[in-house]
Amino acid sequence: MAILEMRKLTVFAIRSQVNDMVKRMMRFRCVQINQTSPDEFKSLQARLFLCEEERLRLEKEIEKINTVLPVLRKKSGKKRKLFAGRKPMDFDKFLQSPDCEKARSSVEEASSIIKRQAEISAENAKNESTVKSLGPWEKFDLPLSLPESRDVVSFLGSIPVQSSSFEVMESAMAEAGVYLEKINEGDNHYYVFVMAHRSCTEAMNALLSQYGFVRMQFSEEEELVVDRVRKLGLENDSLRSEAESLEKRFVELAENVDLIEYLYDSDETLRLALVQQYKMLSTPYCCIMTGWVPKKEENSISRLLDQYECAYEFEDPEPDEVPPVMLSNNPFSRNFETVIGMYDYPHYGSFDPTAIMSIFYFLIFGLMFADVGYGLILILAGFLGPRLLKPREGTKRFLNMFGYCGISCVVMGILFGGWFGNLPYSVMENLFRVEKPAGVIPFFNGVVFNPTENILGFMLVSLGMGLIHMCAGMAIKFRNIWKSGHPFAAIFDVGSWWVIFAGLILLFVVKPMAVGGIVAGVGAAMLIFSQGRNAKGIVMKFLKGVMSLYGIVSYMSDLLSYSRILALGLVAGVIGQVINLITMMGKSVVGFIVMLLVLVIGHLLNLAINVLGTFVHTSRLQYIEFFNKFYEDGGVKFEPAVPSEKFTVTPLEPAPARVAQQSKS
Amino acid sequence: MAEIFKQIFSGFNLAILGAALATILAGIGSAKGVYLVATAASGLLSENPSAFGKCIVLEALPMTQGIYGLITSFMILFKIGVIGGSPMALETADGAYFLLAALPIAIVGLYSGIKQGKVAASGVVLLTKQPNELGHAMTNAALVETYAIFAVLVSLLLILFR
Numbered sequence: 001m002a003i004l005e006m007r008k009l010t011v012f013a014i015r016s017q018v019n020d021m022v023k024r025m026m027r028f029r030c031v032q033i034n035q036t037s038p039d040e041f042k043s044l045q046a047r048l049f050l051c052e053e054e055r056l057r058l059e060k061e062i063e064k065i066n067t068v069l070p071v072l073r074k075k076s077g078k079k080r081k082l083f084a085g086r087k088p089m090d091f092d093k094f095l096q097s098p099d100c101e102k103a104r105s106s107v108e109e110a111s112s113i114i115k116r117q118a119e120i121s122a123e124n125a126k127n128e129s130t131v132k133s134l135g136p137w138e139k140f141d142l143p144l145s146l147p148e149s150r151d152v153v154s155f156l157g158s159i160p161v162q163s164s165s166f167e168v169m170e171s172a173m174a175e176a177g178v179y180l181e182k183i184n185e186g187d188n189h190y191y192v193f194v195m196a197h198r199s200c201t202e203a204m205n206a207l208l209s210q211y212g213f214v215r216m217q218f219s220e221e222e223e224l225v226v227d228r229v230r231k232l233g234l235e236n237d238s239l240r241s242e243a244e245s246l247e248k249r250f251v252e253l254a255e256n257v258d259l260i261e262y263l264y265d266s267d268e269t270l271r272l273a274l275v276q277q278y279k280m281l282s283t284p285y286c287c288i289m290t291g292w293v294p295k296k297e298e299n300s301i302s303r304l305l306d307q308y309e310c311a312y313e314f315e316d317p318e319p320d321e322v323p324p325v326m327l328s329n330n331p332f333s334r335n336f337e338t339v340i341g342m343y344d345y346p347h348y349g350s351f352d353p354t355a356i357m358s359i360f361y362f363l364i365f366g367l368m369f370a371d372v373g374y375g376l377i378l379i380l381a382g383f384l385g386p387r388l389l390k391p392r393e394g395t396k397r398f399l400n401m402f403g404y405c406g407i408s409c410v411v412m413g414i415l416f417g418g419w420f421g422n423l424p425y426s427v428m429e430n431l432f433r434v435e436k437p438a439g440v441i442p443f444f445n446g447v448v449f450n451p452t453e454n455i456l457g458f459m460l461v462s463l464g465m466g467l468i469h470m471c472a473g474m475a476i477k478f479r480n481i482w483k484s485g486h487p488f489a490a491i492f493d494v495g496s497w498w499v500i501f502a503g504l505i506l507l508f509v510v511k512p513m514a515v516g517g518i519v520a521g522v523g524a525a526m527l528i529f530s531q532g533r534n535a536k537g538i539v540m541k542f543l544k545g546v547m548s549l550y551g552i553v554s555y556m557s558d559l560l561s562y563s564r565i566l567a568l569g570l571v572a573g574v575i576g577q578v579i580n581l582i583t584m585m586g587k588s589v590v591g592f593i594v595m596l597l598v599l600v601i602g603h604l605l606n607l608a609i610n611v612l613g614t615f616v617h618t619s620r621l622q623y624i625e626f627f628n629k630f631y632e633d634g635g636v637k638f639e640p641a642v643p644s645e646k647f648t649v650t651p652l653e654p655a656p657a658r659v660a661q662q663s664k665s
Numbered sequence: 666m667a668e669i670f671k672q673i674f675s676g677f678n679l680a681i682l683g684a685a686l687a688t689i690l691a692g693i694g695s696a697k698g699v700y701l702v703a704t705a706a707s708g709l710l711s712e713n714p715s716a717f718g719k720c721i722v723l724e725a726l727p728m729t730q731g732i733y734g735l736i737t738s739f740m741i742l743f744k745i746g747v748i749g750g751s752p753m754a755l756e757t758a759d760g761a762y763f764l765l766a767a768l769p770i771a772i773v774g775l776y777s778g779i780k781q782g783k784v785a786a787s788g789v790v791l792l793t794k795q796p797n798e799l800g801h802a803m804t805n806a807a808l809v810e811t812y813a814i815f816a817v818l819v820s821l822l823l824i825l826f827r
Contacts, residue, residue: 342804
């Protein structure tokens, strides 16, 4: 339960070894490599370490895999199973294995197939459109690219049907000495062949434009249309069969889709290693790396660095440096670190409240959603989900958090009588006609009491929880002030309020109200006496002291905010009861089946909306009501260099055999 | 005329009016709120379809007002015997009591649903620039909801204590 102490690492390494060193380091996942500023090593005239070519090559590879992979995955018939999880893979081993070659050549081939398929379909479309445009001319028994002639002009073209009847046109043209032949008719057009002696051109043009003739040119068509269409058809057939065989090959390649996923992660890891190296400086033979390492990992990192020809040093951070924050907590509390991460990381060197917060999160979540049934579902989802899905560590912890919260829901559900709303009673009452089932089996009505029957009681539980929660926050503030060397400030700034709270509670509990009044008065006096201590002059001191009593308003509003525990608890319970009530209305057999459906879907919906609401509002109670007492935010999260793990999981440390091999060489 | 007036504003009908208002007004608030978030979310999804899960969380936040209204309605209908019993005759004053009890969640639900939707929609905009800021976006929206929670608490207390 702490923020890990960080050490600053500086390494001077041989340039040719850096890439390998960084890749090994990524496996340890505990070195955050910093952007090293050239100013820091001015005397060495170091520059940024760039390896542009290699990076571009990798980016191209990855781009290729990215375009190929989804298509292959679809074709492979091996759908990514929901519960498949990620397989362990060692990227160094993979890159040297024959599988890697296989994957790489598959990607190469698949991407050329995709390219060729696109070409084929473009060609196909082009041929088809050619066939379509030649269609009307199929009966024409000359090549469509009409030969040039000294004395004769000839065209092909179309005339709209509505301009005139063909016979009229034909005779009019014949009068002008022009030959007009109808080749085809369709789409409201006559497709015609026109031929005339050059001397008649003018008359012909006049007539043609009067009819709305549109000339069509087929300068490239030197064969007969029939032959041409047949050839295109054959070409298309062969293209199609090529596409089919390509497709078959593609499906074969899709068998390697798993290997290609490995390849993706391997290549991406190499790229990430380069990205890390971009942050370093370099001289002609040497690279300079700076970074942060948690103190407890110092040994394993030195052991790693000892295997390389490099000089390195671990230092404590300078006062003006802000190390990144890495939280470390017990197996229960660390699941709640996400909640902290969603707010803001605590400042380096300040108090890590995860452990204390996790206990309150657990309790408040359970109170807000006190239901055995929903709790069991949360436990199943929270603990079984990560086993099946094998997600990343962060997701796993987040799910586990809900699993633990589920336990709390079950316990609170037994205490306050939530069983899918009031399902046991609803069933007894409506299906078995038990009168007043709560009297028959009181267990299901809550071991302590049922909030719907004793709202005030539950309100007190909620506010009591809130008071303890707030006081815990204040206790951390107390500790922080005390540790910073001001024990009296701690006693008066925080302790006085505790005295006031105690007094206010006594006011309600102990009979002669004067007792409570006196205790609260003492607390108030402590505040008036102490809170003006930094002001100048006795009057200002007094006024400031009195003004500090105004703080009671903010404490009261914080406290009342905890009434949301009651409200959200009621909402979840009442919706559950309403669902039960509605479903029990079905009487016939069909009604029974519909009822079961409504019951299941209704409760699942209620679960979904209330898990979200409870999660958000429990978090909010931590952020606003708890953290505002003491939290020092502004920490920067520790982001170590890690391998890419989109499809695979890289083992945490290199296999021992490799270490031995490495150290020998 | 007076007779018709009396029939329309019977105690029973006033209670029904309360139940109706709780669902109608809080529902309008939520509908408008979710609408605001969902339109903003479509913008984000056009750039980054994988953000759908985060969008759903933000879209679900302003949904709760409508649900609070619904529960309040159900509780009233339950109390006056429309659900799970026989409808009871109510004095005008008793019916008016239920109508008034429904007002907190009806009015606050309407207003806070819309406003929470606006905050959540701006949270979606935040996600377009900072994909990891879901926590802050959610907390901001949850602050607005506080008052809807207080309202439904008062409405439910009034109804349950009757």
